[in-house]
Amino acid sequence: MFTDAQREQLRAGAAAWNLHLDDLAIERFAQFADILEEANLRLNLTRVPPAEIVTLHYLDSLALAAVSPPKPGSCLLDVGTGAGFPGLPLALVYPEIQVTLMDGTRKRLDFLNGAIATLGLTNVTTLHGRAEEVARLPAHRERYDLVTARAVAKMPQLVQWLLPLVRPGGLAIAYKSLETDLELAEADGLLKRLGGKCEQVAEVALPGTEIVRRLIVLRRTERAKR
Numbered sequence: 001m002f003t004d005a006q007r008e009q010l011r012a013g014a015a016a017w018n019l020h021l022d023d024l025a026i027e028r029f030a031q032f033a034d035i036l037e038e039a040n041l042r043l044n045l046t047r048v049p050p051a052e053i054v055t056l057h058y059l060d061s062l063a064l065a066a067v068s069p070p071k072p073g074s075c076l077l078d079v080g081t082g083a084g085f086p087g088l089p090l091a092l093v094y095p096e097i098q099v100t101l102m103d104g105t106r107k108r109l110d111f112l113n114g115a116i117a118t119l120g121l122t123n124v125t126t127l128h129g130r131a132e133e134v135a136r137l138p139a140h141r142e143r144y145d146l147v148t149a150r151a152v153a154k155m156p157q158l159v160q161w162l163l164p165l166v167r168p169g170g171l172a173i174a175y176k177s178l179e180t181d182l183e184l185a186e187a188d189g190l191l192k193r194l195g196g197k198c199e200q201v202a203e204v205a206l207p208g209t210e211i212v213r214r215l216i217v218l219r220r221t222e223r224a225k226r
Contacts, residue, residue: 001037002030002050009054009208016207017065019093028092028119029058035115036083043107045083055209061086062093063204063213064148064173072096074145077165079131080104080152084112086175087148091124100144102127102134131161142167142220150175155183155216156190163194166220172196174216178203184216195222 007026014021021029037050048056064086070076074097078087081101091099101112101124109126116124127134134140147162147170155174162172176183184198191198200217 002033002053006030006033006054010058013054013059013207014062014065014093017062019062019065021093025092028121029089031119032084032088032092032115035118039111040083043111045108045111055206055211057083057085058089059206059209060175060211060213061089061150063175063206063215064090065093066204067200067202067215068146068171068173068217070094070097070146074098075143076100076146076148077102077127077140077144079147079149079162079165081112082108082151084115086150088112088115088124090148091121092119095123097123099124100127101125102129102131104128104130131165135161135164140165145170147172148175149173155180155187159187159190159194159196159218163191163196163218163220166196166218168195168220168222170220171199172218172220174218176214176216178212178214180214180216191218196220 010029011021033053040046076097077100079102081087081103087099087101103109109128112126141164144165147165149158158174166172196218199219202215204213
């Protein structure tokens with residue numbers, strides 16, 4: 001069960017990034033942790049133990065707030081969301097944005113649909129599909145202000161999957177480890193061809209820990225070159 005100590009860790013960690021969580025948001029995080037713990041016994045959704053969910057799932061997901069907080073009214077697509085990270089924590093913290101959780105595995109989305117209903121979230125939907133296929137659909141190509149991916153693929157693949165989904169002027173943000181310099185170099189040609197540029201490589205320390213997350217921020221500057 002989500003403990004009082006975890007509630008305080010989450011509240012303090014979020015505050016370090018100027019995110020002030022009210023009691024409802026904290027309780028929704030706590031409820032989702034309990035839902036995930038129970039479902040994980042059946043579905044194998046995550047390898048992160050319940051005691052570490054605040055650090056390795058919640059604060060890690062919210063690291064985006066230290067780099068590029070979503071603007072009110074924006075649309076965010078979380079590619080390869082898995083158990084809902086980073087998209088669902090971002091939806092909880094930013095109720096004024098619309099979040100779509102996309103995954104290619106139906107059982108994960110069934111779990112997320114149930115969690116969304118239980119939590120009473122009205123700014124979150126799910127989408128079944130693979131990024132390379134969804135990006136060819138007019139309803140999704142170049143639609144999103146922000147596209148995220150955490151622990152999905154290496155940068156050359158991510159560039160090809162994420163950028164086509166981003167509207168011109170929007171961002172794709174990849175959650176990566178510190179060892180990504182070679183990946184970035186290998187993705188440079190693809191990035192330019194798809195009308196993007198690497199705007200920032202940010203190293204974000206998770207509050208209260210020695211863990212550092214690297215966020216690679218890609219800006220869609222124009223449409224892809226034919």
